[in-house]
Amino acid sequence: MKSSQQDFEKNATKKSAVKKIVKIIGVLFLILILGLGIAEYIYRNEKETPLYKIQQHLTYNKEDWANYENNKRILASSPVNSNITDVASAAPESPIDTLIWENTIKNKDYIPDEVLSEINRYKARDFSKLILAENKPTSEEAQNAIITHYKNEVSKLLDEYKAHIQMGTAYNAPLQSQDELVRVTAMVSAFNKERGNLGNIQMPLDVIYDFVQYKSEPNVWYVSDFSQNIPYDYKLNKERW
Incomplete structure (x- = not known):
């Protein structure tokens, strides 16, 4: 009888201990969630919030991390205030995919x-006078130019979608000042492995730009508003999600 009483007391003690452990774990979990929520709110205007960093570590592969580190490097090396001004002229119109309306x-x-x-x-x-550009940025150079121009707005967008910029067919464009060395117009698109062509994802990233080199920095490409009409790039955009 005494043994049964002791067993009962032991079981009761064990159950009580388990309840305490569960309660402690529950409280710690709530504190963690609350802490993450507060941190997310505090850093809501920052590029990398705590939850965003967790998502990165859970989903990024080696290539995604390489693209992310490159974007960080470009942001760190770009000036705080860009001296590049957009071209003010009669606005050309963005290329149209007429096939979807055929x-x-x-x-x-x-x-x-x-x-x-x-x-x-x-x-x-009339696209007959357009000349294909021989001197043009690579896709990586185009991405670097876009990130330098928009900074965190586009850098975060590309990181979130694990995407990179791909350059389309480029056409020579008239120079807009004596300081310019080269100016070309081209469509661009964001790509990732899971979905393929993402288009421009969302603003402020656009689908067409001018890319400019200046005499003072002949090896660096900058981005500007597109200055001329070019045909829709079906080769670049042959597969859209």
């Missing part, structure tokens, strides 16, 4: 007036 047009289905007007303007453009 069946709609053939079937005489409804197309919004503004879209139809944009398509007609695009078809009326």
